[in-house]
Amino acid sequence: MTVGIISWGSYIPRFRIKVEDIAKANGSNPEQIKNALMISEKSLPGIDEDTITISVEAARQAIKNIDSKKIGAIYIGSESHPYAVKPTSTVVGEAIELGNNYTAADLEFACKAGTAGIQICLGLVKSGMMDMALTGGADTAQSKPGDPLEYTAAAGGAVFVIGKEDVVAVINETVSFTSDTPDFWRREKEEYPSHGGAFTGQPAYYRHVINATKNLMEKAKTRPENYDYAIFHQPNGKFPRRVAKILGFNEQQISPGLLVGYIGNTYSGASMLGLAAVLDIAKPGQRILVTSYGSGAGSDSFDITVTDKILFNQKRTKKVLDLIKDKIYVDYSKYLRNTQ
């Protein structure tokens, strides 16, 4: 049975803040930060936006192209669900008028909760339990003022509908690499996350992304040159570029899905928005590799082939690139007001 993505939708809030404005408030050198993180600006939510509103807007885009009444499940992955108890996914279900005959749950696995949702939906559809399942990754990422995270923590998200009819991108294989690695966390009732500094790199991000990607290529019997596009989780501009180089992917393969330089790290939305940006432009027959990363820690890797059905969706779906271009800059005081 051919199962994969049948539709997708994206959403990025309109507000942006430049690295220079955050650096000025922190008394730091902006050029040094820009060079270290390879990021020039980031998105931030409106004062009335959160993970629920972002997920709803992305889901409304995603269901434009399909018969949404066939959706049997909703999973929304985030580390900034507005409620500690009460699901984001039910608000999304109501806002896209799914009725009541569907199952729903919120997911949490740092920045990879969205791709974990894709795997769950894949299992539900492949097993024949339902025709379609919807999953999203969205965040209004938190960061302590003055913390290096403040330059990257951003807002945005993407939603994918997984199904077996009119598949626009077949998911050929998926594997995961998971371990207990405490590189980044937020304790119950704490406002901001904490992290292990440089420890978030080698034993955390690199180990998981590299192993998941290698295992996927082994399972799919592919090599980096078999892929037209590769998307890696993007907490900053440096990590995904370096991991791509280590694995043998070139700049041409990764640049269409590398959005962090323009919108920052949208946490659970990051690799999902990267994939959406690639689907916006991919041609039938092209092959895509996606590897997410979530602290704590794990990576999900996907081998995807685009079908000719994608052309219909591409005409009707709001493009990630257009969402990136549609922006309003704010200063640091407005940024603080919107994010605290």
Added chain:
Amino acid sequence: MAVPKIWRKIPEYYNLIGKLCPECNAKFFPKRTVCKNCGCTRMQDYKFEGKGKIVTYTIIRTSMSDPEQEINEQAARNIPYALAIIKLKEGPMLTAQIIDCGDSELNIGKKVKKVFRKILENGPSGVIQYGYKFKIDK
């Protein structure tokens, strides 16, 4: 606002569900049980597309009053904001906030479309109310 009232209004707030009179075809938002034109009581649900034009607007520069002691921190921090009377494409008019735009982008007659946003937070431990606001339709 009481939780049951928020729950009852979900179709209106999330998806602009109003009423259609099957007798005279009049459309209403918010919902009403009797048609004000012909007195028909068999009103049917009707989903408005969510597109319209600004009839008039104002910029609110002071935080809203709070006579029922429903502390609304979010709205208080949100000033200044634009509040408009919008005429929907299908006819009815409603009052809503216009978001994500500067004062210079606002004009009477400007086309707007609905977006899904947070409306009220009933204090830090209360239920969050979501619903429609509008943005400029480019």
